[in-house]
Amino acid sequence: MNPEAAYAPVLIGDDPAFVVLARSPDPQAVEAFGWMIGADSDGVPFGAGPVLLPASAVAGGAEGIAGELLRHVTPEHRENANLVPLLAGFGLVPGRDVPADGALAALIGLDAARADPVAAGHMLDAAGFEGVRERIDARALHALRAAERIDVSSYLFFSGDGPKADHRRQAADTYPLLAGAMARLPTVKMRIDAGSSLADAFEMAMGRREDGRPTLPKAALKRLQGVDWPADDMAPEHLAEALGTISPQNVPRSKADFEAFAAVASTVGRMLPSVGLTFDVLAADSQGKWAEFRKRTAKAAMDRRPPQGLEGEDLVRWHKNPPPPDESADALRAACIDLEDMVDTMARTLVLPAAATISDQMPIVGEIQRRQAREVAAQILIGTKTAPGAFLATRAWHGRAMEMLAEIRGGDPKLIEEISRKVADDGWAPIANGMVAPNGLHIVPLTDPRALADEGRGWGNDRGDTLNPDGSHGLDHCVATKEASCRQGKMHVLSIRRVHPDGTFQRISTPSILGVPQGTTEIRDNEHRGFGNSNPSKEADEAWKWYRNGLRTGAIPINHEMIREVTVRERKRWSDDVARGALYDWRKEELLERAFAAWKPFLVKSMQQMPLADFLARADIQDLSASLTGRRLAALHAAR
Numbered sequence: 267m268n269p270e271a272a273y274a275p276v277l278i279g280d281d282p283a284f285v286v287l288a289r290s291p292d293p294q295a296v297e298a299f300g301w302m303i304g305a306d307s308d309g310v311p312f313g314a315g316p317v318l319l320p321a322s323a324v325a326g327g328a329e330g331i332a333g334e335l336l337r338h339v340t341p342e343h344r345e346n347a348n349l350v351p352l353l354a355g356f357g358l359v360p361g362r363d364v365p366a367d368g369a370l371a372a373l374i375g376l377d378a379a380r381a382d383p384v385a386a387g388h389m390l391d392a393a394g395f396e397g398v399r400e401r402i403d404a405r406a407l408h409a410l411r412a413a414e415r416i417d418v419s420s421y422l423f424f425s426g427d428g429p430k431a432d433h434r435r436q437a438a439d440t441y442p443l444l445a446g447a448m449a450r451l452p453t454v455k456m457r458i459d460a461g462s463s464l465a466d467a468f469e470m471a472m473g474r475r476e477d478g479r480p481t482l483p484k485a486a487l488k489r490l491q492g493v494d495w496p497a498d499d500m501a502p503e504h505l506a507e508a509l510g511t512i513s514p515q516n517v518p519r520s521k522a523d524f525e526a527f528a529a530v531a532s533t534v535g536r537m538l539p540s541v542g543l544t545f546d547v548l549a550a551d552s553q554g555k556w557a558e559f560r561k562r563t564a565k566a567a568m569d570r571r572p573p574q575g576l577e578g579e580d581l582v583r584w585h586k587n588p589p590p591p592d593e594s595a596d597a598l599r600a601a602c603i604d605l606e607d608m609v610d611t612m613a614r615t616l617v618l619p620a621a622a623t624i625s626d627q628m629p630i631v632g633e634i635q636r637r638q639a640r641e642v643a644a645q646i647l648i649g650t651k652t653a654p655g656a657f658l659a660t661r662a663w664h665g666r667a668m669e670m671l672a673e674i675r676g677g678d679p680k681l682i683e684e685i686s687r688k689v690a691d692d693g694w695a696p697i698a699n700g701m702v703a704p705n706g707l708h709i710v711p712l713t714d715p716r717a718l719a720d721e722g723r724g725w726g727n728d729r730g731d732t733l734n735p736d737g738s739h740g741l742d743h744c745v746a747t748k749e750a751s752c753r754q755g756k757m758h759v760l761s762i763r764r765v766h767p768d769g770t771f772q773r774i775s776t777p778s779i780l781g782v783p784q785g786t787t788e789i790r791d792n793e794h795r796g797f798g799n800s801n802p803s804k805e806a807d808e809a810w811k812w813y814r815n816g817l818r819t820g821a822i823p824i825n826h827e828m829i830r831e832v833t834v835r836e837r838k839r840w841s842d843d844v845a846r847g848a849l850y851d852w853r854k855e856e857l858l859e860r861a862f863a864a865w866k867p868f869l870v871k872s873m874q875q876m877p878l879a880d881f882l883a884r885a886d887i888q889d890l891s892a893s894l895t896g897r898r899l900a901a902l903h904a905a906r
Contacts, residue, residue: 271373274328275394278336281306282397283313284356284390285331287324288372298324301369302335303356305401309425310418313352314338316367318705318805348415353407357387358399361411362496367804405431409438412494413446414501420449430459437464441487442494443505444468472507486510489517495524500532508535512549518556526556526593530563533598534653540637541609541644543653551652559653560598564591566654567601567661569742569798600799604744605660611667611747612647612868613639615674616861619852620882621890622844629894631843638893642886649870663868668719668746673864675849694836695828697758697782698817703809707774710761718746721761721776724798741773742798748778750847755833756781757792760813762806775802777810782817784826789818844894 270289275282283304289297300323301315314335323334353359355368363380364370370379370386379386391399403425410416410424424434424445437458438445447468448454457467465484472482486506497505508531509517518524530552535545552559568591572584591597617639622629647663648656663670696711703709712718723740724732732739751757759778763771777794794810796802802810816822840846850857862878873881881887 273373273390273393273395275397276302276328276332278304278332282394282401283332284395284398285328285335286315286369286373287319287331288316288369299372300331300335301352301355301372302332302339303352303369303398305398308422309401309403310344310421311349311353311358311398311402312339312344313349314343315352315355315369316372316804318808345418348417349421350413350416353416354383356390356395357383357385358402358404359407359411359416360384361494405435409435409442410445410449412442412496414497415446420446423449423455433461434458440464440492441490442492443490443497447471447501468506482506483510493524495521497524497528497532500528500536504536505531508545511545513546516549516552516554518554520557523554523556526560527552529593529595529598530556530560530653533595533602534563537599537602538605538653538656540641541605541648541656542650543656547652551654560593561591563653563657564593564597564601567597567604567657568592569661596801600795601657601660603793604664604799605656607744607747608660608663608667608868609640609643609647611671612643612865614750614847615671615849616865617643617646617887617890618844618894619848619850619858619861620878621887621894622842622852623855623858624882624888624891625895627895629842629844631847631894635890635893638890642890645886646869646873659868664744666867667744670864671747674861693832694752694755695825695832697760697779697829698822698824701813701816701822703812705805705809705812706764707805707809708763708765708771709809709813710763712745712752712759712761715746715749717761718749718752718759721759721773722746738771739773741776741796743776743795744799745776745778745795750849753836753849754781754846755829755836758782760810762802762809775806775810777802777814779814779817782824782826782829784830787818787820787824789814 271287273284273286275284277283281304283302286301288299288301298319298321299316300319301313301317303311303313303315305311317335317338319331319334323330326333350359350362351365351368354362355365355370357364357370357379362383364376364383364386366376368379370383373379374386374389387395387399403421406421406423406425407416410420413420424438425431434448437448441448441464448458451471453471454464454467457470458464465487468482468487469480469484472480474480486509489509490506500508505528508527518527530548531545534543535548539545548559570588572581572588576584613636618629618631618635621639647659651659693714696713698711700708700710712721720734720736720738720740722743722745723734724742732742734740745759748757748759752759757778757780759776761776762774764774765771775794775796778792780790780792782788791814794802794807796806813822817824837846844852848861850861852858859878862881866874869876
């Protein structure tokens with residue numbers, strides 16, 4: 267038992283609840299985290315955690331901790347929250363691993379909690395946890411044991427007594443992975459209660475593809491019958507759809523392979539089909555050995571540079587025994603985003619300018635042309651590579667990307683650092699004012715290319731040196747490539763920092779949102795990254811959620827007028843959409859030549875010796891040129 271932990275029962279009105287407090291065993295740590303779980307009169311679970319607790323809440327004992335945690339359990343939270351992490355954290359979901367940040371892990375350690383989560387949870391019964399456990403319908407949690415989420419509506423669908431509830435739970439036992447979808451899809455719910463065929467119900471609910479085939483064929487459903495291995499990384503109906511597209515010999519046969527398949531399918535399979543990495547391509551490369559394939563893919567994506575500061579024997583030891591690759595879905599998702607970033611950057615800085623230069627007409631760039639340019643860039647960069655090869659290519663590009671982009675802009679790799687520090691013509695408007703979150707972290711909008719470069723320092727240089735000229739350290743990620751989107755008001759990037767009393771600061775994470783439509787508070791997340799593209803810390807995530815909620819509610823006013831003025835100024839700076847994305851005048855042949863030369867080392871081998879004239883003569887570049895100038899549309903009309 268963690269000696270720095272405590273737990274106790276409390277009452278929330280008439281509802282039983284249970285709180286847990288845990289501090290880090292590190293004597294230097296002062297943070298305390300809390301968890302709470304309770305059940306209302308209908309047996310519906312509610313709660314929150316882990317939540318960083320203020321000292322005043324800790325001083326108030328169990329009641330003070332419960333009061334602080336209740337601030338996070340709003341009516342909207344109760345209705346919509348995914349309760350899987352909270353319930354599994356207390357050992358209440360059979361077959362589910364206790365999460366690393368769950369209450370039981372904090373109390374007795376992760377290994378002990380995962381060895382027997384149910385027994386670990388019962389350990390708390392003598393302290394009053396039994397009052398909460400007895401209210402929660404264990405049959406509903408068993409039905410939802412493999413569901414990707416458990417919320418109020420899905421819990422109530424499977425809870426209760428009587429023939430209807432029994433029939434629903436029997437349906438969940440037939441397809442445990444699809445239990446959440448059964449509670450979510452109205453037509454499936456109705457057909458289950460009517461006693462209709464489950465296979466027919468799902469086939470009707472999921473509809474058909476453009477070619478007329480069922481989105482979720484019965485053959486795919488059959489492969490999920492009785493499977494209760496959780497697939498947290500992907501909606502089960504999408505997982506079933508993915509299984510239906512691969513050949514029988516490549517279907518995962520073990521829990522380890524199934525979990526690996528879910529992680530790969532939810533990331534590479536759903537994010538990168540536009541670059542040729544479709545389910546069937548991934549399956550062919552895996553040969554059904556999905557756990558081994560995920561390891562190969564994660565290893566190709568990982569950063570192989572040693573940590574900064576390692577020298578001498580420590581550095582030798584690191585090279586002899588480097589850390590294993592991060593095989594999580596989050597790490598694979600970050601690798602996919604990096605690959606998309608590489609493809610998008612080439613589309614903007616080379617493919618679209620090359621296509622535009624072929625014609626003397628003004629290019630018009632819409633989403634169709636951008637998508638077409640990305641497809642061309644993917645073919646040029648990746649060719650026939652599958653996921654591991656594609657991620658290796660991405661890592662190679664990221665190793666020199668900052669230098670390469672500076673060469674395209676002006677030929678000097680240090681150009682970005684030498685530009686004046688003031689936010690002037692090359693800057694853009696902040697989404698809103700910087701603020702200090704309730705947990706003390708500062709949220710600072712980034713408004714020029716130097717700020718982006720400093721924020722991501724370390725990424726794009728082979729040494730991984732994160733030190734900035736002002737003495738601060740960057741976060742070793744690719745935020746500097748977002749400049750064109752920021753200039754056009756399509757994205758806003760912010761920095762979350764811990765500011766010290768002497769004025770120095772430590773960067774914690776980098777959140778970003780998509781452009782906000784004028785006059786609205788419609789906030790759409792783009793991404794939120796910590797050091798080296800890792801997931802942000804809980805305190806950073808907490809600060810960002812507070813700031814983002816302030817933007818949505820209007821408590822933090824959005825700078826609509828300034829954003830509009832700067833966006834108009836930016837549009838006037840460049841003659842057309844192609845130049846606006848490339849950030850150079852593509853009409854000047856020497857600038858296009860410079861961009862082509864900068865990209866050459868990253869092209870597929872067959873193209874690395876190709877002259878620019880041959881590149882411009884490619885059929886896909888010619889076709890894109892016709893699309894940019896409307897010639898292809900005119901040809902189609904003429905053909906009719």
